[in-house]
Amino acid sequence: MGALGLAALLAARPDLFTAFRWAGAAVLLVWACRALRAALRPPRPADPGPGEPAQPDGPPHGRRRAFALGLLCTGSNPKVGIFLMAFLPQFVPAGMNPTAGVVVLAACYLVLVLVWLLTWMRLVHRLARHLNSVSAQRLTDGLTAAVFGVFAVRLALGG
Numbered sequence: 510m511g512a513l514g515l516a517a518l519l520a521a522r523p524d525l526f527t528a529f530r531w532a533g534a535a536v537l538l539v540w541a542c543r544a545l546r547a548a549l550r551p552p553r554p555a556d557p558g559p560g561e562p563a564q565p566d567g568p569p570h571g572r573r574r575a576f577a578l579g580l581l582c583t584g585s586n587p588k589v590g591i592f593l594m595a596f597l598p599q600f601v602p603a604g605m606n607p608t609a610g611v612v613v614l615a616a617c618y619l620v621l622v623l624v625w626l627l628t629w630m631r632l633v634h635r636l637a638r639h640l641n642s643v644s645a646q647r648l649t650d651g652l653t654a655a656v657f658g659v660f661a662v663r664l665a666l667g668g
Contacts (some may be wrong), residue, residue, distance in 0.1 A: 513590065534665035536585065541657035548650035552643060593618065 546648040551577065583589070593615050601610030 517607055530667065534661045535630065537657045537661035541654045541661055544657060545654035548647050548654055590648045 519529070560598050593611070595631055597614040597618070598607060601607050633640065
């Protein structure tokens with residue numbers, strides 16, 4: 510119902526849809542600029558060479574910052590909530606309170622996502638030695654900047 514209401518609102522107010530689209534493009538462009546700046550920054554004197562592993566941020570600052578940035582990235586993505594509101598109601602059993610049904614299904618979905626992400630984290634942890642090299646980080650930042658930049662331009666142009 511929430512997705513239908515939002516869809517109806519955006520259909521009735523094309524200017525609001527355009528504002529959402531431009532806001533999304535602006536967020537993507539900011540992320541692209543940050544990634545590009547990280548990819549192009551010259552190595553600091555304390556940085557290891559291109560093939561050497563970078564020094565990970567030590568606790569607690571590095572882990573807290575990474576968690577905060579991940580939470581900000583995920584929390585600023587309205588697609589997850591819209592997807593859950595649009596997709597899950599059809600699976601609520603007949604006779605069950607729709608709100609409770611969607612909450613239970615969303616909780617199941619989020620647990621499955623957590624398991625999936627924990628699996629990825631374990632894999633990445635095993636590959637950290639290679640992924641933490643300065644050249645890998647610069648390559649990742651550059652590719653991220655390019656993808657976010659293309660998405661921002663496409664979104665801004667209405668594609």
